Amino acid sequence: MSSLLLAQGVPMILGGDEMGRTQQGNNNAYCQDNSISWFDWSEDHVDGDFLAFTQALIQLRKKHPLLAQRRFLNTDGSAHATWWHASGRSMHEGDWNNPHERVTALEISASDSDASVFLAFNPTGDACQISLPPGDWAVEVPFTDVARIDSGVLHLNSHSVCLLAHGHADEERHRS
Numbered sequence: 001m002s003s004l005l006l007a008q009g010v011p012m013i014l015g016g017d018e019m020g021r022t023q024q025g026n027n028n029a030y031c032q033d034n035s036i037s038w039f040d041w042s043e044d045h046v047d048g049d050f051l052a053f054t055q056a057l058i059q060l061r062k063k064h065p066l067l068a069q070r071r072f073l074n075t076d077g078s079a080h081a082t083w084w085h086a087s088g089r090s091m092h093e094g095d096w097n098n099p100h101e102r103v104t105a106l107e108i109s110a111s112d113s114d115a116s117v118f119l120a121f122n123p124t125g126d127a128c129q130i131s132l133p134p135g136d137w138a139v140e141v142p143f144t145d146v147a148r149i150d151s152g153v154l155h156l157n158s159h160s161v162c163l164l165a166h167g168h169a170d171e172e173r174h175r176s
Contacts, residue, residue, distance in 0.1 A: 001050070002161045005057040006119055008069055015039070018054040020047030026151040035093045056142040060163060066108045066117045073108065082107045084118075088131025103156075115167035119145070122156045133164040 001018070005012045016020075018040055023029040029037040061067050066079055073081040083091040084105040095101050106118040118137060122128045132152050138153075139147045143162035148155050155161060 001054050001057060005054070005061055006067055006161070008067070008073070016131055017076070018052045019045070021045075027143070051128050053142050060115060060140055060142075064115075064117050064163075064165060066110060066115060069108075079111055080109045082133075084130070086128060086130045086131065088133065105128065105130055105154075110167070113167060118164040118166075120154055120156055120162050120164070122158060122160050125158050128156050129157060132164070136166040137166050139163075140165055149156060155164075 001013075004013060021039070023036050026032065055146050069079050071078040073079055084107060085091050085095055085101070086103045086105070093106065095104075102123050102124050103120075105118060107116055107118045109116040113128040115137060118132065120130050131154065132149070132154055137149055137154075139149060140163045143160075146160040147162035147164075149164070154162075154164065
C-alpha cells in the first residue's frame with residue numbers, strides 16, 4: 001500500500017484493498033461468483049491495523065503535496081527528484097545495474113520552498129543504514145516503528161519503506 005500511496009500519480013486502489021481484502025491474488029475475480037469476489041463488510045473480515053495504516057498514508061499524501069505532483073518531476077518549474085545511494089551520494093548509472101545495490105532512496109524537493117520529502121526503500125532481509133542529505137529530517141507517522149534517525153543516518157528495518165520530511169512546520173511530525 002505504501003508504494004501506491006507514496007508514488008506520483010493517481011493511486012489505483014481496488015475497493016477493499018484498504019481493509020486487507022486480497023481476492024486470494026485473483027486479478028480477474030469479476031468472473032468468480034463465489035467467496036473470492038464477494039465483498040464481506042463485517043468487521044471480523046477487516047484488518048483494522050492495515051486499515052489504520054492505509055488511512056495514515058492517505059493523510060500523509062494530503063499533508064505533503066510533493067507526493068502528488070501534477071507535472072513530471074525535473075521539468076521546468078516542477079519539483080526536483082534525486083535518487084540517493086545508501087552511502088549518501090546520488091545514484092550513478094552503474095548502481096542501477098548492480099544486483100547487490102538494492103537499498104535506495106528518493107528525495108523530492110519543492111522548486112518554490114525548502115520543503116522536501118525523502119522516501120527510503122529497503123527490500124532486503126537485513127536492517128540497513130542510509131546516510132541522509134543535509135537537512136532537518138524527521139520520520140513521518142506511520143513509519144516511526146520501522147525507522148529512526150541518528151546523527152544524520154537513517155536506520156531502516158528489513159523489508160521496509162519509510163517517509164521523511166523537512167521544511168514543514170507540522171506538529172504531527174515525529175522527531176527521532
